[in-house]
Amino acid sequence: MSILENAKQTVQGAAQAAMKKAIALAPDSWLPGGQPDPLIRQQHGLIGAPVSRLDGPLKVRGQAPFAAEFPLDGMVYAAIAFSAVAKGRIAALDLAAAEAAPGVVLVMTHANTPRLQPMPLFLTAEKAAGGDDLPVMQDDRIHWNGQPIAVVLAETQEQADHASSLIRATYEAEPATIAFAEAKAQGTEPGQFMGQPLKLEKGDAEAALAASPVSVDATYVTPRHNHNPIEPHAATLAWDGDRLLLHDASQAVAHTAWSLAQVFGIEEKQVRVTSPFVGGGFGSKTLWQHQVLGAAAAKLAGRPVRIALSREGMHRMIGGRTLTEQRVAIGAQPDGRFEAIIHTGTVAMTRHNALPEPFILPTRSAYAAGSLKLDVEVAYMDMLANTFMRAPGEAVGTFALECAIDELAAKLGMDPVELRIRNEPERDPVEGTPFSARHIVEAWRAGAERFGWSRRNPTPGAVRDGEWLVGLGCATATYPYYRMPGGAARLTLTRDGRVRVEIAAHEMGMGTATAQSQVVAERLGLPLEAVSFAYGDSSLPGVVLAGGSQQTAAIGAAVAAAHRVLVAELLQLAGNDSPLAGLKPEEVGGLDGGLAGLEEPARRESYASILARAGREAVVAEASAPPPLETQHWSMHSHGAMFCEARVNRITGEPRISRFLGSMDCGRILNAKTAASQFRGGIIMGLGLALMEETQFDERKGRIMNPSLAEYHVPVHMDVPEIDVIWTDIPDPHAPMGARGVGEIGITGTGAAVANAIFNATGRRVRDLPITLDKLL
Amino acid sequence: MPMRINGAEAALPPDPRVSLLDLLRETLHLHGTKKGCNQGACGACTVLLDGERILSCLTLAVQCEGRSVTTIEGLGGEQGLHPLQEAFIEHDAFQCGYCTPGQICSAVGMAAELRRGVPSLVTADLDAPGIAPDPAELRERMSGNLCRCGSHNGIIAAIAAHCAGAAE
Numbered sequence: 001m002s003i004l005e006n007a008k009q010t011v012q013g014a015a016q017a018a019m020k021k022a023i024a025l026a027p028d029s030w031l032p033g034g035q036p037d038p039l040i041r042q043q044h045g046l047i048g049a050p051v052s053r054l055d056g057p058l059k060v061r062g063q064a065p066f067a068a069e070f071p072l073d074g075m076v077y078a079a080i081a082f083s084a085v086a087k088g089r090i091a092a093l094d095l096a097a098a099e100a101a102p103g104v105v106l107v108m109t110h111a112n113t114p115r116l117q118p119m120p121l122f123l124t125a126e127k128a129a130g131g132d133d134l135p136v137m138q139d140d141r142i143h144w145n146g147q148p149i150a151v152v153l154a155e156t157q158e159q160a161d162h163a164s165s166l167i168r169a170t171y172e173a174e175p176a177t178i179a180f181a182e183a184k185a186q187g188t189e190p191g192q193f194m195g196q197p198l199k200l201e202k203g204d205a206e207a208a209l210a211a212s213p214v215s216v217d218a219t220y221v222t223p224r225h226n227h228n229p230i231e232p233h234a235a236t237l238a239w240d241g242d243r244l245l246l247h248d249a250s251q252a253v254a255h256t257a258w259s260l261a262q263v264f265g266i267e268e269k270q271v272r273v274t275s276p277f278v279g280g281g282f283g284s285k286t287l288w289q290h291q292v293l294g295a296a297a298a299k300l301a302g303r304p305v306r307i308a309l310s311r312e313g314m315h316r317m318i319g320g321r322t323l324t325e326q327r328v329a330i331g332a333q334p335d336g337r338f339e340a341i342i343h344t345g346t347v348a349m350t351r352h353n354a355l356p357e358p359f360i361l362p363t364r365s366a367y368a369a370g371s372l373k374l375d376v377e378v379a380y381m382d383m384l385a386n387t388f389m390r391a392p393g394e395a396v397g398t399f400a401l402e403c404a405i406d407e408l409a410a411k412l413g414m415d416p417v418e419l420r421i422r423n424e425p426e427r428d429p430v431e432g433t434p435f436s437a438r439h440i441v442e443a444w445r446a447g448a449e450r451f452g453w454s455r456r457n458p459t460p461g462a463v464r465d466g467e468w469l470v471g472l473g474c475a476t477a478t479y480p481y482y483r484m485p486g487g488a489a490r491l492t493l494t495r496d497g498r499v500r501v502e503i504a505a506h507e508m509g510m511g512t513a514t515a516q517s518q519v520v521a522e523r524l525g526l527p528l529e530a531v532s533f534a535y536g537d538s539s540l541p542g543v544v545l546a547g548g549s550q551q552t553a554a555i556g557a558a559v560a561a562a563h564r565v566l567v568a569e570l571l572q573l574a575g576n577d578s579p580l581a582g583l584k585p586e587e588v589g590g591l592d593g594g595l596a597g598l599e600e601p602a603r604r605e606s607y608a609s610i611l612a613r614a615g616r617e618a619v620v621a622e623a624s625a626p627p628p629l630e631t632q633h634w635s636m637h638s639h640g641a642m643f644c645e646a647r648v649n650r651i652t653g654e655p656r657i658s659r660f661l662g663s664m665d666c667g668r669i670l671n672a673k674t675a676a677s678q679f680r681g682g683i684i685m686g687l688g689l690a691l692m693e694e695t696q697f698d699e700r701k702g703r704i705m706n707p708s709l710a711e712y713h714v715p716v717h718m719d720v721p722e723i724d725v726i727w728t729d730i731p732d733p734h735a736p737m738g739a740r741g742v743g744e745i746g747i748t749g750t751g752a753a754v755a756n757a758i759f760n761a762t763g764r765r766v767r768d769l770p771i772t773l774d775k776l777l
Numbered sequence: 778m779p780m781r782i783n784g785a786e787a788a789l790p791p792d793p794r795v796s797l798l799d800l801l802r803e804t805l806h807l808h809g810t811k812k813g814c815n816q817g818a819c820g821a822c823t824v825l826l827d828g829e830r831i832l833s834c835l836t837l838a839v840q841c842e843g844r845s846v847t848t849i850e851g852l853g854g855e856q857g858l859h860p861l862q863e864a865f866i867e868h869d870a871f872q873c874g875y876c877t878p879g880q881i882c883s884a885v886g887m888a889a890e891l892r893r894g895v896p897s898l899v900t901a902d903l904d905a906p907g908i909a910p911d912p913a914e915l916r917e918r919m920s921g922n923l924c925r926c927g928s929h930n931g932i933i934a935a936i937a938a939h940c941a942g943a944a945e
Contacts (some may be wrong), residue, residue: 279811709816
């Protein structure tokens, strides 16, 4: 990042700080969420019901269309050739054999790619979606090992793949920074995240640590990770004149449409992005160079293009989670009270991406401590841009923090659950704001009871079962409530008592359409069958990222806003002849297919009757959600108490997970079935983080060495025990529907719970992930 | 001799490099069979070849001459869903749905292996005529089908419920 950019961010940061203070001090009633969502009062009905996925029948038949499954007339297939050096320039590209190969329509390189603007880098503008801001095949420069250097279009995928293999590149390589130690030696810079420095000091933590009667101080290391959704990144796209239609695998359709418009110098409305189904994203399915290259090649060739990445291609050009090296030191009194928490360290990133893995985020709000010192430093490397992956920051930050707490508990001779409860803060430890709803202690108590925590033997290595050592461990899971600006929705209520919801949101497996249909049905007082939910299309209202576990809140707030408009319009149409006459919009809600007074439900008129009397077939209401100021007025976080039983083979060192429980506090649960799957999914990815996942980076060549699912190991059925999940289900009074997000929290805390269980089983403290058997021998 | 796909005749492709997976998806537009890795590591492309589960990405279409392929589209039939498809919905055995057709085809093939008494690493009694579909057997035998959303518990529960129902 340039000095200018740093200065700009600092100014933005100062303005934001002043605004933040004002919002923190404002009366509750001024804020979104100041009046609890009326839906919170309804304790029975569709909200929380374990409704099976509405798209289930489509998915089990294989009929749900994914991005690489839209056939277009005259479509050609793309294949990509990748750089084999980390830095330098392309000296020569021999394309003759590729161009002469059967079926080839176009070979595109930096020599003939149309002039393009770089992708707007994610988080640098409201709708910026780019994973990097490098020139996309505009010159001969190489920025990372694996950068696209040519795109081949051919009549079939086989022809494109073969022709691409015939391209011969020679490079003038330049010295590259591809070893982490070398990058650190060149000097680090403070990480900046969303305009704020990832640095914070409260009191003199180092002095407090030194003065503490009991302390721990250790370094934890986490490797690179790749999202590896089972559906590879793909786009099927076509130009119609200067209008672009792109069927994408996307968790950001509106962002992608706007960003592609910037790249090609056209109007936002000239780009339409659809993404009805996404085969897993986890943070990876934003805008990367392949969509840009596919669209550029389609323009040159005058043909629609399918650009579907190979599994190797995903590892070459879709960024993952970067590595971290974290120091956690905690100083405590003999009774366990924390005097100091220090959480500092270094991450690797490039100069062309937006995410210094913010591992200190969980430490900002998790515990009370007399003093705090938090700092993320960045070391710059010549590599593929890293990016957001499920719980960026928290997933790896909680590994270090929660292992350190376990180490401290062992030193104090205290139960690790009690140690955590003893350090519960009363207000947000950094911001000083009140908590919106924090019930982690209830979650700890319920979880400990259900898991049988009291039967744990605190002495490491003491429990044996044949050749297996058995141990129990726990950790806190934590993830913030986010709601990003830009949410908007359109409701169309028809005289037959049906409602259509339209919003540019996403379904990547979270169960969005199902849970939100339940909410809308409940809000309008309609049966579930009367609701249809349209999403996954940038031409619909709203800018809604499926990220930060915020989509539920973003949709909820947007629909609530549109609902208020709808109700006002309906009351106006109902007029003075209605039992509703005289009631204000905030005094009525949906009930049994109509509107009714919240306090006087007998005053009710059906939607059909209101519309018929007004001579209307339908009412359309569209509105934007208010800005998400609630997060600056209250400290809003979800939590979980994670419990793990690990078994380690005394002879081979093999670690296995035999039991796991997540006891969650995430506000109101909207669908018990799909939410349980989200929790389990996060926990299982956390088991991968703990035991097997590592993107291996060759520090001699800067190349990823295991770009396949055969060598990048994710948990398989044999690795996954029955995972128990329970939740407090206590609504958050300041969140739409009382619900905070559930998509990411499962991966947080899990790595530490596993490591702590392995310590309890073996007495071995492994501080570098993944915990493979060689580290336990 | 052509092959049969879900009962209908299908011509072999002129290009011998075409995998069964790409023939299904790109020529026949049977997109239910998914491409996850195209190198036999993820199981998303699993189909049944003469009733046995195979990876269609590692199978050349021309190898299937004269043989019978069943894909996810051919499991349910006209009447509706296959009982295993129903069980997947009931047990929330998927989230994004991308690995799902492969999991289901794989489970159908696996259930037949259990009935035939084909042993696995975790089978205790190698002489038993049929093998009980207990969770350890199911997990071992389904481990070639990756799921990244983390629906493993639901998948095993759905298969176990289906096997139990089929045995009644």
